[in-house]
Amino acid sequence: MSAATLSRREFLRACLLSLGSLAFSPLSAVFQETGFGKLGRIATRELDLYSQPRDDSPIVGKRYRDQIVHIYEEVISPKGPAHNPLWYRVWGGYLHSARVQKVRLQLNDPLSQVPEYGQLCEVTVPYTVAYEYKNGWKKWDSYPLYYETIHWVTDVVEGPDRQPWYQISSELTDYLVYYVPAIHLRPIPDEEYAPLSPDIPAHKKLVEVEIRTQTLRAYEDGQEVFSCRVSTGIPHLNPTRQGIPTETPKGEFRIFSKMPNKHMGSVTGNPDAEERGGFSLPGVPWTCFFVDTGVAFHGTYWHNNFGVWMSHGCVNMRNEDAKWLFRWTTPVYELPIKSRRDWERRGFGTRVIVK
Known part of the structure; x- marks a missing residue:
């Protein structure tokens, strides 16, 4: 099976023959109903469904975390909100895009083996449920692994199916x-995240973040x-448990x-932990x-609301923007990887000004 977007018939056949109900049952039923096209995943506990693409129109329903919706149309609403006027027309009404992650479904040829030091891989389905093996197979007690999250694969085993x-x-x-x-993860070749502009002297590179406009420039x-547009830390939010302010310094x-x-x-x-001020986010991509105190540039899969404060202090970016910044900045992420110690690269890197 090639790493390409499948037809509806091919997908259903793959679910039956390759995945089984254990690994992918939450999605298989959804795709039987919606087919393919532009897809979105609800990335918050619940999201209001409006009759029109404006937040003063009647609420006609709700969608809930990890539901997959078919996006029929993208609408720029004259009613805003101004920082993000993008709405999605879905079955039954309109969803504001802020908490909808656009996703695809791509199945991949499994590797037969991986290097001892690991193979970097990306999730290419809306989400996949992780399992652990402790006296038998059971679901991992955390979030699913979501679309475009990045993970280190260190072995290939025979799963419960x-x-x-x-x-x-x-x-x-x-x-x-x-x-x-x-089949839910795509191996990332080294050249895909190799350094950009390595011939430019490090001291001539600068990253500038303007909080007022929620903009990053290189x-x-x-x-x-x-x-690109970003989302910086929410000012005046209660400090973290470690007493660290949530405003981007x-x-x-x-x-x-x-x-x-x-x-x-x-x-x-688990997903509901965020309601109590906690969170667990595996696979956050392209961190700098x-x-x-832990403030970083990084990709974001839990919201799509760039241009307004959203974070606990970090600079949230679209995944493709964070990947560009990761490749362009220093310290250089040297490839190939030769040991697990190489999963992190440290050094006196690119200058950053936040104003």
């Missing part, structure tokens, strides 16, 4: 290991080469640590840390 599953190892701790169907020798910094994936928050948790 007798199909190839990948063993994923967390960079947080050696004992945290879990498993997902191999400069080479004073010339702007990249810009202003000042001049240096990127000092880069990791293509990072498990943020607690080691384990620039403040030693």
Whole structure:
């Protein structure tokens, strides 16, 4: 089976023959109803469904976390909100895009083996449910692994459905290991995240974040080469349990640590933990840390609301934007990887100004 988007018939056949109900049952029923097209995943506990693309129109229903919706049309509403006027027309009404993650479904050829030091992989389905093996197979007590999250695969095993599953190892701790169907993850070739503009001297690169406009800009020798909208930390939110303010700090910094994936928050948790102020986010993609309290640039899969404060202090970015920044900044993420110690690269890196 090639790593390509499947027809509806091929997908249903793959579910029956390759996945089984254990690994993919939450999605198979949804796709039988919706077919293919533009898809979105609800990325919050519940989301209001409106009769029109405006938040003063009647609420006609709700959609709930991890439901998959078919996006029939993307609408820019003159009624806003101003920072993000994008709405999605779905079955029964309209959803504002802020908490809808656009997703695809791509199944992949499993690798027969992976290097001892790991293979970087990306989730290419709306979500996949991870399992652990402790006196038998059982669901991992945390979030599912979501579309475009990044993970280190360290082994290929026979899963509970007798199909190839990948063993994923967390960079947080050696004992945290879990498993997902191999066809749900795409191996990322080295050239896809190799350094950009390596010929530009490091001291001529600058990243600037303007909190007022929620904008990030990158400069080479004073010339702007990249810009995007971001979401910085929410001011005046209660500090974290460690007493760290949630507002993104202003000042001049240096990127000092880069990791293509990072498990943020607690080691384990569940989606409802965020209602109590906690979170567990495995596989956060393309992280560049620039403040030693844990503030980083990184990709985001739990909201689509860039241009307004959203975070606990980090600079949230669209995944493709975070990937560009990861590749462009220093310290250089040197490839190929030769050991697990190489999962993180540290050094005196690109200058960052937050103002």
